[in-house]
Amino acid sequence: MKIAFTTSGETLNAPMDFRFGRAPKFLVYDTDKDTFEVIDNRQGVQTAQGAGIQAAETVARAGVDSLVTGHCGPKAFRVLSAAGITIYCTGAPTIAAALKDFRAGKLTPADSVDDAWQ
Amino acid sequence: MILGIASGKGGTGKTTVAANLARAYGSPAQLLDCDVEEPNDHLFLRGPVREQEIITIPVPQVDASLCDACGECSRFCQYSAIVSLRTTPIVFPELCHGCGGCALVCPQGAIGETERRIGVVETVESENVTLMQGRLDVGVALAPPLIRAAKARMRRETPAIVDAPPGTSCPVIAALRGTDFVALVTEPTPFGLHDLTLAVDMVRELRIPFGVVVNRVGIGDDRVHGYCAAEKIPVLLEIPDDRRIAEAYSVGSLIVDALPEYRGLFMSLIEKTMKLKCAEIGVSAGGYDENQA
Numbered sequence A: 001m002k003i004a005f006t007t008s009g010e011t012l013n014a015p016m017d018f019r020f021g022r023a024p025k026f027l028v029y030d031t032d033k034d035t036f037e038v039i040d041n042r043q044g045v046q047t048a049q050g051a052g053i054q055a056a057e058t059v060a061r062a063g064v065d066s067l068v069t070g071h072c073g074p075k076a077f078r079v080l081s082a083a084g085i086t087i088y089c090t091g092a093p094t095i096a097a098a099l100k101d102f103r104a105g106k107l108t109p110a111d112s113v114d115d116a117w118q
Numbered sequence B: 001m002i003l004g005i006a007s008g009k010g011g012t013g014k015t016t017v018a019a020n021l022a023r024a025y026g027s028p029a030q031l032l033d034c035d036v037e038e039p040n041d042h043l044f045l046r047g048p049v050r051e052q053e054i055i056t057i058p059v060p061q062v063d064a065s066l067c068d069a070c071g072e073c074s075r076f077c078q079y080s081a082i083v084s085l086r087t088t089p090i091v092f093p094e095l096c097h098g099c100g101g102c103a104l105v106c107p108q109g110a111i112g113e114t115e116r117r118i119g120v121v122e123t124v125e126s127e128n129v130t131l132m133q134g135r136l137d138v139g140v141a142l143a144p145p146l147i148r149a150a151k152a153r154m155r156r157e158t159p160a161i162v163d164a165p166p167g168t169s170c171p172v173i174a175a176l177r178g179t180d181f182v183a184l185v186t187e188p189t190p191f192g193l194h195d196l197t198l199a200v201d202m203v204r205e206l207r208i209p210f211g212v213v214v215n216r217v218g219i220g221d222d223r224v225h226g227y228c229a230a231e232k233i234p235v236l237l238e239i240p241d242d243r244r245i246a247e248a249y250s251v252g253s254l255i256v257d258a259l260p261e262y263r264g265l266f267m268s269l270i271e272k273t274m275k276l277k278c279a280e281i282g283v284s285a286g287g288y289d290e291n292q293a
């Protein structure tokens, strides 16, 4: 399974970025292979409107099943849901900490826009 | 004749010039307030609202039974207003610019149209002036289509003044396109000159003949005049820095009503723009060259 984390860095110890649409990067972790790749969200950061939608398209194209972020707006939520991606919100400081919580089943999926926008 | 009034930034007296000119015509004139985020010509040209027209843009509506989730529409739309990730697309009407492109590229003919309201155009009758003002709905960021809708309501046979929004962005260009002559309003200060040069670049790009109105002459220096002379730009009108003008403005009065001695000044601007426009037409239509005559 592939999980996308929103971040400003490029390693597992990098801090989480709690914004979804305007996070500089996505770290996509593959739990089957225990490997990861980093995807740039430059397009989303620079766009005036619809940043969340473009970011949602970017992570959907990367073939992820889950997204772990701080919060995500209503438009992005609709696109991610339509693409079958489960959204988890976290306050964990780093990707490693968020991944640990995820594996321990401590994160609950956001199943409405309000859950995802706290 | 359609006369555009513009300025490189706000606060130069553009509204004052537009509203006073419209009144100074004496005979029926139209004034279009294209500052659709904050129309304010009505503060000076008061009267009953005769009409309020709702303006809409077409936004896509997808027929899910025809859509095969190919994603063409989504790839086409540069505003992320229609999004398909191997699914029937989701439409975000608030991001749609109403270009109609997605419907054209859809191979299945699955995209139809529905209307989305973006604002209104109000028509106010104020003595000789018919004021038409566009007003965007709160939270809508689509000034150009509303400006075009307001302009489409102008009657060709009556003289018109188009009061453009301040600045040099897309809405300003939407307002000025199709005008016969543009008056750029500025102040004789270094900032005024800087913004004027940006506005001059814009109208040159649009290839519309233009001149300059200097407001509050006496407050700054003469660099604006120097620039106009060097660039061979006609100075159409100079409005002195008169305390009584500021007083009239502060109570929402027109200069030409409160201070009738200024009426001639504004009339002279109308005459000058007409003469310059005629000269321009003479040159381009007949190949007439003043230097040869």
Ligand code: SF4
Pocket (backbone or CB within 6 Å): B058, B059, B060, B076, B077, B078, B079, B080, B081, B082, B095, B096, B097, B098, B099, B100, B101, B102, B103
């Ligand atoms: S009409 Fe144009 S802007 Fe609107 S969704 Fe279709 S392609 Fe995008």
Ligand code: SF4
Pocket (backbone or CB within 6 Å): B062, B066, B067, B068, B069, B070, B071, B072, B073, B074, B084, B087, B088, B089, B105, B106, B107, B108, B109, B110, B111
């Ligand atoms: S282009 Fe037409 S068929 Fe293809 S996804 Fe869009 S609406 Fe569906």
